[in-house]
Amino acid sequence: MSTKSQGRALVLGLGAVLLWSTVATAFKLALAHLTPLQLLAVASMVSTLVLIVAVSIQRRWSELALAWRNNRWRYLGLGFLNPFFYYLVLFKAYDLLPAQQAQPLNYTWALTLSLLAVPLLGQRLYGRDFLAMLLGYVGVLVIATRGDILSLQFDSPLGVSLALGSTVLWALYWIYNARSDDAPVVGLLLCFLTGLPWVLVTAWFNDGVPAGWSGVGAAVYVGLFEMGITFMLWLSALKTATHASRIGNLIFLSPFLSLIFIAQVLGESIHPSVYPGLGLIIGGVILQQFRRR
Template sequence: MSVKSQPRAMVLGLSAVLLWSTVATAFKLSLQTLTPLQLLGWSGLFSTLVLALAVSWKRQWGELLLQLRARPGFFFTLGALNPMLYYLVLFKAYDLLPAQQAQALNYTWALTLALLAVPMLKQKLQKVDVIAMLLGYLGALVIATRGQVLALEFDSTAGVVLALGSTLIWALYWILNTRAQGAPAVTLLLCFLFGTPMVWAVMAWQGALVVPSLQGMLGAAYVGLFEMGVTFLLWLGAMRSATHVSRISNLIFLSPFLSLVFIRLFLNEPIVPATFIGLALIVGAVVLQQKLKQSEPAPAAEQPE
């Protein structure tokens, strides 16, 4: 059992949020030399190694083998969703859109999760859900059109569709993940043990098996370590150490705004006013939904970018 310590939880939580805030920038820098498929293949490899070390440290290989033998098809499905489909779609969206748009649109995943829970978990939409979705998707529209909502002109229509589509895949993954019975690190490693070889198989099929440049390799390592691996473990540790979980979970709302700072500093991408307005609408919608919704929220151990 984890020792409860709110100061420790705050340090771990803030560390996770800070690292997650950098990954949108890392995506764009890495995609300068790698295709979305190559970035996923190499970053997935690094993440698998990190998660394997974590499972070894906790001596959970026995549990992993039990889970694998009991439900191989279940983990195959999860692995196909995450990392394969989710990150492939997300990276392609980042390849087509400015980083500020892709990361902000992807943040609507919490709203998509509530919407998908209706048919899959037989939950009912409350009034707060409807209001939150209207606000959140209005914010997404403001961002995608750079504030020219009535004109409906996008930097990349395909990129917008992919960014929003990634939230559907992520929400589906987390709904299915609620049925997993193992430790979170074990479940995530099993997903990568199935998903990463799928990505490499597609890379081989498309003739994309090449050793990246130094920039590409460092970018893939950073994404694998801090988007998919270490940061997840930091966040999980924060949630388990917290005496006031809500104070830790609220830290995640800092991430999209901090991300804009890194995008401006390292990508020299001007942040347009519409991005701040739209992101404020999205975050406000998510906060409204979480604070006022009376039904039990679906679990979310990791936050995407």
């Protein structure tokens, strides 16, 4: 009997998108009390525990052992990239920028992926790809300069650089991870198991443990819903769907929903330039998706 159900997939996909839309707000709530390294340490430990539970429920420990024996050096490298390096750069960007800027800038990772796929995967860029990237990066300038593109004045040049740099790290992670035949949850757990020591040692020697409980709850939330439970919901949605591409399109709702949470929970007054800038970024990403199909 088929387990496919587009309705169930839609519910799971919307749940994942809704949860992902809250994490930018959670980042800022945690960073009001924790350093980026402390946030990363708490969130990584929680995510690792969630993934351990998931692998146990799915009875994939034998697969994990086989994947480690066959590809341990690759997972050691991927674990350094994600969660350690990528999230450290991303959280520092959020620490320096308003959430309404950092979140849309990070969303350009799909455009960065297309650029890096040329030298690393031997893929070609077409005219529509260049138009998509032009739209996306003009959107970045609109958001980063608060609509005054010609001035090239940024609230935090370092923050903007880190936000865009995080897209390079995330794209690299997915390019090298795409070569794996291991189950996604198995590969992700191996990445967190190998990356967690980097996170904990670096956090301990630089910032130590959090001084109190302030911000820890938000960090736990990040660990649960940035890469833990939400990742499972999204995979289940894609697996259950009769039309996976329609579920995949739900992800375009996330940055707009995120702005609602940023405004309502953090109290940030959304600058008028954010909406057209984000529209340009999403337009560029959608244009690429149509080209691929």
